[in-house]
Structures are given as C-alpha cells and as structure tokens.
Amino acid sequence: MASSQPLSLRPLVSVLARPSAKLPAHRLSRLPITSVRRKSGPYGYTQAKALVFSKNGEPQDVLKLHTHSISPSIPSSSVLVRSLAAPINPADINTIQGTYGSKPPFTTLIGTAEPSVIPGNEGVFEVVSAGSPNSSLKKGDWVIPAIGQFGTWRTHAVDDASKFIKIDKEGLTPIQAATVSVNPCTAYKILRTYGPDAGPKAGLGMKALEPGSGQWVIQNGANSGVGRSVIQFGKLWGLRTVNVIRDRDTPEETEALKKELHDLGADVVVTESQFLSREWRDQLAEITRQGREEIGLGLNCVGGKSATAIARSLGEGAAMVSYGGMSRQPVSLPVGLLIFKDIRFVGFWLSRWNERDPEGRKHMVNDILNVIREGKFHDVPVEEVKWDWETDEETLRNAVGQGLKGFRKGKGVLVFGDT
Numbered sequence: 001m002a003s004s005q006p007l008s009l010r011p012l013v014s015v016l017a018r019p020s021a022k023l024p025a026h027r028l029s030r031l032p033i034t035s036v037r038r039k040s041g042p043y044g045y046t047q048a049k050a051l052v053f054s055k056n057g058e059p060q061d062v063l064k065l066h067t068h069s070i071s072p073s074i075p076s077s078s079v080l081v082r083s084l085a086a087p088i089n090p091a092d093i094n095t096i097q098g099t100y101g102s103k104p105p106f107t108t109l110i111g112t113a114e115p116s117v118i119p120g121n122e123g124v125f126e127v128v129s130a131g132s133p134n135s136s137l138k139k140g141d142w143v144i145p146a147i148g149q150f151g152t153w154r155t156h157a158v159d160d161a162s163k164f165i166k167i168d169k170e171g172l173t174p175i176q177a178a179t180v181s182v183n184p185c186t187a188y189k190i191l192r193t194y195g196p197d198a199g200p201k202a203g204l205g206m207k208a209l210e211p212g213s214g215q216w217v218i219q220n221g222a223n224s225g226v227g228r229s230v231i232q233f234g235k236l237w238g239l240r241t242v243n244v245i246r247d248r249d250t251p252e253e254t255e256a257l258k259k260e261l262h263d264l265g266a267d268v269v270v271t272e273s274q275f276l277s278r279e280w281r282d283q284l285a286e287i288t289r290q291g292r293e294e295i296g297l298g299l300n301c302v303g304g305k306s307a308t309a310i311a312r313s314l315g316e317g318a319a320m321v322s323y324g325g326m327s328r329q330p331v332s333l334p335v336g337l338l339i340f341k342d343i344r345f346v347g348f349w350l351s352r353w354n355e356r357d358p359e360g361r362k363h364m365v366n367d368i369l370n371v372i373r374e375g376k377f378h379d380v381p382v383e384e385v386k387w388d389w390e391t392d393e394e395t396l397r398n399a400v401g402q403g404l405k406g407f408r409k410g411k412g413v414l415v416f417g418d419t
Contacts, residue, residue, distance in 0.1 A: 044079065045299040046070040049389070050154030052116040054106065055292045056098030063119075065094065065393035066414045068110045068111060072159055073177030081143060082419065085178035086152040088403045089387075089411035090326070091107055093150065095119055096400075101318050101349060118151030119297070123176040123414075125157065125164070137161050142169040144181055144365070146358065148311040153396075155387070155419035165362055171373040175382060175413055183380065184227030184368045185361070186350050190321050191217070191233055196296040197317040197342065206319055206344065209296055212238035216288065218313050219299035220244040220272075220306045221258060221326065225411060230299060233378050235265030242268040242295065242313075244275045244285060244306065264378060275309055285311055294318065304329030316341050323348040349410040356371075381410030388417040 020289045042219040048070055053062040094100040096119055105369055106115035136141065143164035145152065150163065167177060191209065198207035209215045218233055221227050222243030226264040243266045249255040268287055274280060288294060294315020300307040301324030311333055312319050320343060322331060337343045354361045371377045385399040399412055 011208065017111075020382045033277055035266055039128070045072060046156055048154060048156035050110060050118045050151070051117055051120075051400070052110075054114040054116045055268065056096065056111065059093060059096050059304065059403075063393075063397045065396060066110065066112055066116070068112075070156055074129070074131040074158050075160075076172055077133055077135075077160050077162075078131045078158050079135060079137050080128040080130075080158050081125035081129050081141075081164070081323055082156050083154060083387075083414075083416045084124045084174035085416065086109070086120050086180050086414045087182070087382075087414065088183055088400055088414065089122060090324070090404055091182075092119050092121055092153075093400065093403045094120075095121075097368060102149065102351065104151075114389070118154055120152030120154070120382070121145075121149050122178060122181045123150075123152030124167075125152075128156070133383060135161055137166060140173075142167050142177060144177065148354065153414060155389075155416060156158050165365065167369060172369065175322055175384075176372055176379060177369070178413065179225070179380060179411070180368055180372070181366055182350065184229045185338065185364055186226045186323055186348070186379070187229035187233055188364055188368060189350065189353055190299060190323065190348055191230065191237065191239070191297075194297055194321050194346065194348075196294075196315070196319065197344070205340070208237075209237075209239055213237060214240055214293075216240050216242060216293060216295040217297045217299065218242040218244070218295050218310055219301075220275075220310055221301040221324070222261060222266070222269065223300075224301060226299070226301060226323065228261070228378075228380055231261060231264045231266045238378060240267045241265075244270055244272055244300070244310075245270045272306060280309070280313075288315075291315070297321070299323065300331070301326060303327045303331050305332075307331040308333065311337055311343060311345070314341070314343050317343070318345040321346055321348050323350075382413045383408065383410045384415045385412055387414050388415055389419050 030254050047066050049065055051063050052066045055062055070080065090099055104117050106117055108115050125142060125143050127137050127139055129139060130137055143166050146165045193208055195207050197208045198205050217229055218229065218238055219230055223245050227243065230244060231241050243261055245257060248257060254271060261269050285291065295313055296315060297317045298310040298312050298314050298318065298320040300322040301321060303325040304327045314320060333345060388397065402408065403412055
C-alpha cells in the first residue's frame with residue numbers, strides 16, 4: 001500500500017553536491033582545484049556551447065557564445081552529435097549580416113535569453129548517441145547536415161536522424177568532410193549542368209560541357225574554394241580552364257599563386273589587371289585559336305567589371321553562371337551579347353538544388369569524397385581555428401570577422417577539440 005506521507009524532495013544542486021560534502025575536512029583541503037566539466041554520459045546532461053546572434057549585424061558586434069545543457073533523454077528518432085569541424089563561409093557571414101537569400105528563424109530552442117540563430121551551413125559531426133537502438137545512425141558515425149542553415153557553429157547538437165547524411169569516414173580527415181558540401185558541390189553541379197545552347201532541336205536549351213572534349217571554361221575568383229574545385233574537376237573531366245585572379249601585393253606573390261593554380265591543373269591563369277586591359281582581346285584570341293575554340297561556359301562570383309569581362313569573353317550561345325557577388329557591384333551586361341551572341345545569363349544557388357534533389361545531392365557528395373580518397377582532389381588551403389571548451393568568445397568572434405577579408409592564407413575552419 002502506498003504511503004500517504006508527502007514526499008520530501010531535495011534541491012538537485014544539493015543532491016549532486018552530497019558526495020563531496022561527506023569528505024572529511026582534512027581530505028577536502030588536499031583536493032586539487034580544477035575547472036572540471038561534466039561531459040556526455042548515460043546519466044548526466046551534456047554541456048554544450050554555440051555561437052549565436054539575436055539580431056543581424058556585423059559578426060564582431062552581434063555574435064555571442066552561449067552555454068547550454070542537453071538532456072540525456074532524447075527522442076527515439078533523434079541523435080546527439082558532437083562537432084568535429086565547421087568552415088566559415090561568406091554565406092554564413094552574409095546570414096549574420098541579414099543579406100543572404102534565405103533567413104533562418106530566430107528561436108529559443110537552446111535556452112537563449114532572446115530568440116537567436118546558430119550560424120554555420122556546413123560541417124561534420126560525430127554521433128555520440130542515438131535515441132533508439134534501431135536508429136540508422138550509430139555511435140562513432142560521421143554525418144553532415146542534410147538541410148541548409150543547420151547551424152554548425154556549436155559543440156553539440158540534437159536533431160532528428162533524418163536531418164543528417166551519413167558518410168563513410170574511411171580515408172578522410174574532419175576538415176575534408178566538413179568542407180565538401182558547399183564549394184566542391186557548387187563547382188561539380190555547375191560544370192555538370194550548364195554550357196552552350198543545345199541547338200534548335202533541343203528547344204535552344206543548354207547542354208553541359210562534354211567530358212573529355214577539351215572545351216573551355218572561364219572563371220573569376222579562381223583562387224576561391226569554388227574556383228579551385230572548378231580547376232580540379234575540369235582537369236579530371238577533360239575540360240580546359242581560363243582563371244582570373246586578383247593581383248597580389250607583389251609580383252612574386254602573384255607568380256607564386258599562378259604556379260599553385262597551374263599545379264592544380266589550371267591551363268591559363270591571368271590577373272584581373274590583365275583581364276580588364278585592352279590587351280586581353282588579343283590574348284583571348286590566341287587562347288581560343290582565333291575563336292575556333294570558343295569558350296562555352298563562364299562562372300562569375302565577383303560581379304562588376306569582372307563579370308562584364310567574363311561575358312565578353314564567351315563564345316556564341318554560351319552561358320554565364322553567377323553564383324556570388326563578392327565585389328557587391330551589379331552585373332552590367334551589354335545588350336549586344338544577348339541579341340547577337342545569344343549568351344544566356346543565369347544564377348545558381350546550391351541550396352535550391354539540394355532541396356529539389358536530395359538524393360542527387362547524396363550521390364554528388366559521395367562522388368566527391370571518393371575522388372578525395374583517391375588523392376585526385378586537393379584540399380583548399382585553410383586556417384584552423386581551434387575550439388576547445390575554454391576557447392573564449394572574442395577568439396571565435398574575431399575568427400569569423402576575418403571571413404570576408406581578402407588575401408587570406410586559407411579558408412577559416414573551426415576545428416573542435418576537447419569540447
């Protein structure tokens with residue numbers, strides 16, 4: 001028979017403190033003073049941290065480091081994951097600024113004082129535990145977000161297993177897995193989708209450049225993550241590339257970068273000053289054998305005069321794909337290119353493609369990872385930003401603030417250690 005006496009509940013803090021309270025005073029005095037943190041465990045909460053913003057603005061002004069706890073009881077359809085690495089992409093910074101094409105909702109799901117957003121669109125996690133033994137994801141698996149704007153700039157996360165794509169971690173580093181979803185996929189998809197018109201019988205639609213054909217591609221921003229991917233895929237698929245880079249501070253630095261891109265597989269590398277000069281027309285004629293080998297595809301991530309020069313370099317019926325606008329200058333297109341050369345101008349947003357074809361995205365990611373494992377695709381240069389439990393807010397905020405600055409040694413990547 002149940003007792004009718006009222007239950008006496010001790011405060012949780014006092015219960016947790018009881019083992020230490022029973023120690024004799026002389027033993028307590030000899031205990032080392034440490035900042036021990038309770039990590040993930042079967043009976044305790046997981047302490048986690050996340051970069052968040054509660055209003056749009058510059059990263060240095062609005063980003064905050066938020067500490068929160070994750071319950072050990074997670075839904076049966078969910079998994080608890082810990083972060084291994086997460087890049088700092090320009091789109092992430094634009095999201096913080098409020099200028100990106102899609103805006104994630106502000107919520108209080110992780111207990112922030114104000115509705116907030118966790119930035120970060122790309123990264124790789126390791127599964128810590130699953131809510132059900134029947135889950136398709138197991139402890140130790142590596143996963144990447146299956147959805148856009150997942151919020152990867154955090155030490156841990158809990159979400160439905162369907163929000164992740166499991167990848168084979170064999171032969172990969174965390175940075176390779178973390179940086180596969182945006183830049184390489186953008187280059188892969190554009191090169192596999194766009195090109196010159198397919199002729200009247202195809203309704204004048206586009207046809208992708210034919211692998212092994214030696215057809216020409218021209219791009220600005222060639223030193224970017226997408227640019228380097230275009231060079232390498234182009235080499236693998238038998239395409240030729242003309243690559244435009246910004247002039248460096250010294251001729252020696254410019255030549256060193258040219259050599260680096262040539263070593264990746266670039267056929268032609270020119271500086272922007274050369275590209276925008278009057279001499280470029282003669283150089284282009286030499287590259288294309290007086291127009292007999294016309295350029296069928298152009299990639300633009302800069303805008304302004306550089307984009308116009310890309311368009312002027314294209315052959316009849318070619319396509320120019322804009323996937324970024326780093327100069328923040330509008331794209332000016334001469335009407336003659338539209339009328340007399342029938343050049344097609346289109347925009348590309350990877351997030352939309354991923355939403356329309358999630359299975360195709362999985363295939364694309366696995367295809368790229370296989371090329372990486374085979375040693376046929378080189379990593380983009382990175383600047384690692386170590387994120388341990390003791391890493392402070394200012395360090396992380398400053399690292400993000402560097403994301404849009406030019407002439408960096410490499411892409412910033414948050415690399416998670418003891419979290």
